[in-house]
């Protein structure tokens with residue numbers, strides 16, 4: 150439960166031009182975000198505009214050093230400024246405000262500071278854990294003399310919450326169901342125990358618990374991907390245990406390893422490998438070499454969530470799409486019976502994931518006594534797995550006891566919407582990060598009396 154130093158949802162009137170970077174699992178995305186606020190004559194969904202470039206994060210960068218990572222990011226920032234002509238518009242005296250979406254668990258003492266607790270989602274870059282990522286990036290920006298001022302470090306869930314609330318005031322939670330899984334919400338400052346510890350340990354003026362009224366708010370990044378790291382609550386299968394043991398950080402992100410997109414395909418693959426090794430699958434193939442020894446089937450993390458949903462979604466009598474997907478992704482020859490079994494397994498893995506994702510959100514709603522509102526969700530699982538949202542909604546009905554509703558059907562028979570529904574988040578790591586940057590720039594201006 151990390152304090153995110155964002156004190157309010159946006160008013161929707163924020164304006165200005167901001168630079169944002171998003172260090173994602175596969176790409177580094179750099180954006181120029183322009184916020185038009187309510188002055189725009191365009192519809193709410195285009196209250197902002199975006200000019201962006203994506204740069205690939207190589208596997209070697211993901212397991213390299215801090216020096217390589219920050220040098221790469223500063224180099225791409227420099228390219229972006231030049232390509233978009235921003236290097237002529239901004240100067241050292243009037244730098245362009247930068248927001249950094251850093252979607253890993255970080256402890257923040259202020260919004261422009263973020264000490265990485267541990268890498269997640271398969272990243273393993275040396276020299277960053279335990280360090281302030283803002284300071285490390287700032288140093289490289291200074292070395293290259295870029296006209297940029299790093300204003301805020303933001304988690305993707307907090308970005309999703311802010312970007313969505315900018316357009317939809319019913320937004321209560323920002324959630325990511327993608328490579329990782331996590332959510333953020335606004336908490337009452339008075340109930341944040343971490344801030345209470347901070348105030349008793351020093352005469353710290355920066356502690357909002359000292360100066361704010363009891364109903365003041367603060368965004369909390371739950372980092373619930375790390376829930377049950379002690380492995381005391383959730384039942385694990387042998388496949389979950391194997392994934393954890395082979396991961397760069399065994400024992401960490403216990404909840405995420407059961408439910409997030411990075412792992413769903415791998416859980417599925419491990420089950421198939423196990424069944425194939427017992428000759429229960431792919432053994433009747435007439436191909437010259439038994440397909441259970443296919444190199445692709447034996448390759449860790451070869452399957453993404455898209456393949457899983459393609460297999461699940463095939464409702465044809467001979468399961469031709471599922472069979473073709475098994476062949477193209479895993480190199481196996483599947484009979485209709487094999488495909489039937491694979492489809493049932495894909496269903497189980499994805500259903501467990503969606504139900505756990507609902508538990509995380511239901512826990513926030515229970516704790517904060519939230520009874521209605523919109524959960525703005527982003528991420529590959531939420532967006533690309535066609536059955537995810539329905540399963541998630543069904544589990545919410547079950548967990549939150551909306552008992553009169555048809556749990557895995559289409560909701561209440563009268564067609565009435567559930568009190569808490571999932572919506573598609575606006576771009577949190579671009580626009581959301583830009584909005585947080587705008588709010589912070591404005592706060593600083595007020596504080597300095599400018």
Ligand code: GLC
Nearest residue numbers: 252253254269325329331374
């Ligand atoms: C992982 C990260 C978290 C992020 C989530 C979704 O759980 O630790 O910070 O929000 O993935 O990207």
